[in-house]
Amino acid sequence: MEILQLIQSNLLTPIILFFLFGIIAARIKSDLKIPEAISEFLPIYLLAAIGLHGGIEMRNTGFENMLGPMIVAIVLSLLFTLNHYQILRRLGKFNIFDSYALASTYGAVGAVTFSVGLSFLKNQGVSSEGYLAAVLAVLEPVAFILAIFLTNMAVSKQIRAKKQSITNDDSSDIDVGLKQTKTKLSQILKESITGKAIVILLGSIVIGYIIGESGFDSIRIVFDEMFTGAIVIFMIEMGIIAGQRLDDIKKVGVFLIAFSIVMPTFNGIVGVLVATAMGLSLGGAVMFGLLLASASFIAAPAVLRHAIPQAKPSLYITSALGITFPYNIIVLLPIMFTISTLVHSEETINLFNYALRGFI
Numbered sequence: 560m561e562i563l564q565l566i567q568s569n570l571l572t573p574i575i576l577f578f579l580f581g582i583i584a585a586r587i588k589s590d591l592k593i594p595e596a597i598s599e600f601l602p603i604y605l606l607a608a609i610g611l612h613g614g615i616e617m618r619n620t621g622f623e624n625m626l627g628p629m630i631v632a633i634v635l636s637l638l639f640t641l642n643h644y645q646i647l648r649r650l651g652k653f654n655i656f657d658s659y660a661l662a663s664t665y666g667a668v669g670a671v672t673f674s675v676g677l678s679f680l681k682n683q684g685v686s687s688e689g690y691l692a693a694v695l696a697v698l699e700p701v702a703f704i705l706a707i708f709l710t711n712m713a714v715s716k717q718i719r720a721k722k723q724s725i726t727n728d729d730s731s732d733i734d735v736g737l738k739q740t741k742t743k744l745s746q747i748l749k750e751s752i753t754g755k756a757i758v759i760l761l762g763s764i765v766i767g768y769i770i771g772e773s774g775f776d777s778i779r780i781v782f783d784e785m786f787t788g789a790i791v792i793f794m795i796e797m798g799i800i801a802g803q804r805l806d807d808i809k810k811v812g813v814f815l816i817a818f819s820i821v822m823p824t825f826n827g828i829v830g831v832l833v834a835t836a837m838g839l840s841l842g843g844a845v846m847f848g849l850l851l852a853s854a855s856f857i858a859a860p861a862v863l864r865h866a867i868p869q870a871k872p873s874l875y876i877t878s879a880l881g882i883t884f885p886y887n888i889i890v891l892l893p894i895m896f897t898i899s900t901l902v903h904s905e906e907t908i909n910l911f912n913y914a915l916r917g918f919i
Contacts, residue, residue, distance in 0.1 A: 581798020614767020616689025666702030
């Protein structure tokens with residue numbers, strides 16, 4: 560019942576209401592549109608604000624304190640990406656390219672979802688470890704690199720099998736096809752790291768680390784007090800885009816719809832429990848879980864269109880933006896918050912300690 564009440568209250572927050580407003584505007588075929596200059600500016604602003612707070616938190620807590628959570632997050636992201644692929648390939652019967660594209664989309668992270676999560680915690684009067692912004696930056700390219708590497712290996716294996724069954728005269732054509740199909744990991748790594756999202760996030764983290772709390776005071780009104788307002792405007796655009804994608808949901812199939820809800824829920828809850836075991840705060844556990852639950856719908860299309868061109872963008876864009884994103888910010892965030900509150904309660908901690916002493 561508490562989860563339902565939290566979901567209901569979350570539905571009435573400005574961020575969610577403006578997101579739903581954007582969906583309605585798209586469905587009634589309104590010509591409402593966020594100016595292109597603003598839609599390009601807002602993601603940069605949000606990432607800069609997240610990065611500045613992250614850098615300040617890193618300075619306050621020390622790099623060594625965030626190293627453990629970062630390594631755990633990378634390991635979980637890789638494991639989840641491999642798990643996604645197996646489910647999509649074996650149970651969903653998707654081809655190799657769509658399976659790896661979807662797997663990496665759900666193994667990567669969503670900066671917009673992260674922003675909404677911070678605002679959600681603020682509404683609940685809860686804070687989180689700011690250094691998780693650095694984890695966000697590191698996780699962005701990890702799943703993509705793994706998926707592209709495994710795709711290249713799978714393509715190479717297919718090509719070698721075909722070459723063994725044809726004449727030598729035709730093998731040169733196969734080699735040409737292999738070169739056209741495979742993607743250079745170094746190129747994708749460069750594109751991922753030098754992309755504007757990662758550059759602005761990492762740059763802001765460094766600046767936040769340098770200036771500290773005292774230096775941030777002079778720009779606090781812009782990067783703190785205006786943060787929620789910026790998300791609200793950005794949510795209108797996200798709602799419009801999501802609303803335009805609603806017609807595509809029935810095209811992705813029942814299996815992918817279920818996958819787009821079940822896997823983020825599983826990943827997010829695991830993230831909350833693991834983060835709690837590592838000693839992260841109530842809010843930190845929620846944000847750690849959200850990192851693992853979110854799907855990339857901004858970086859993914861940009862990377863995957865070039866890295867795995869054989870994959871269908873309609874699958875990974877529609878599922879991530881049209882299904883997972885609304886589900887995460889409306890339903891899953893309250894669920895993870897409730898679970899994190901439960902496992903961080905004094906009664907649960909005492910019970911765990913008692914069970915641990917009995918086990919030892």
